[in-house]
Amino acid sequence: MTWTSFHHRGDVLRAVITQADARRDGLLPMDVDGVAETFRDELTLLGALALRWHTRLAGRIERELMTQPMDLEGAVLAAWQATAAELPGVRAILDRYRAEPLDAEMARAMTTSAAKEHVLLSVMAGRASARDDGAAAAGERIAERARASLTVPAPRAASGSPSLVERLRAVLTAA
Structure with a gap:
């Protein structure tokens, strides 16, 4: 991957995330400009979104x-x-395709992704070690508790230009 294609991929992924956050319907926004040229298929895009989620979660x-x-x-x-x-849009997409994968390959990928997230949660919460057989289950319970008390504001109406916070978030995300 060239430096230019790497940056283009990042731009397209940011556009996908923006669209997913606006829609919050849990569907992969395959209609965003550049998606078809940048991502091979739904699984490739889903993998990129899962990686973005995991990276952001670990940093948080x-x-x-x-x-x-x-x-x-x-x-x-x-x-x-x-x-x-x-x-919120990325989380909705991950939840949807974990519950309703398009095929067996996507089902395996989403099961693996969720298990790794749950192990991360349990290890970082001090509930298990990464090698414990029950680490994923402990992390899943933590995720369920977090989800149960989650309050996400409703999507804002689309405006012509991004807010200052959205522009700063895009700059920080790109870094």
């Missing part, structure tokens, strides 16, 4: 643990909720 957990190092599980819950509030 690290930041939360710096501010509340004595409450590991509380930090992990807060990080999951903050990430879900920041990427």
Whole structure:
């Protein structure tokens, strides 16, 4: 992948995330300009969105643990909720295609992705080690608790230009 194609891929992925956050219908926005040329298929795009979610979640957990190092599980819950509030469309897509994968390959990928997320949650919350057989189950319970008390604001009406926060988020995301 060339430097130019890497940046183009990032631009397209940001456009997909913006569209997903606006729609929040859980469907992959395959109609966004550049998606067909940049991502081979739905699974490739879903993988990129899952990677964005996992990366953002891991970073959030690290930041939360710096501010509340004595409450590991509380930090992990807060990080999951903050990430879900920041990427509501991506979370909706991941949830939908985990529940309703398009094929067996997507089902395997989403099962693996969810298990890795759950292990991360349980390990960072101090509930298990990465090698524990019950780590994924413990992390799934943490995710369910975070989801149960999640409040995500309704999508804003689309305006002609992005807000200052949206522009800053795009700059920070690109970095």
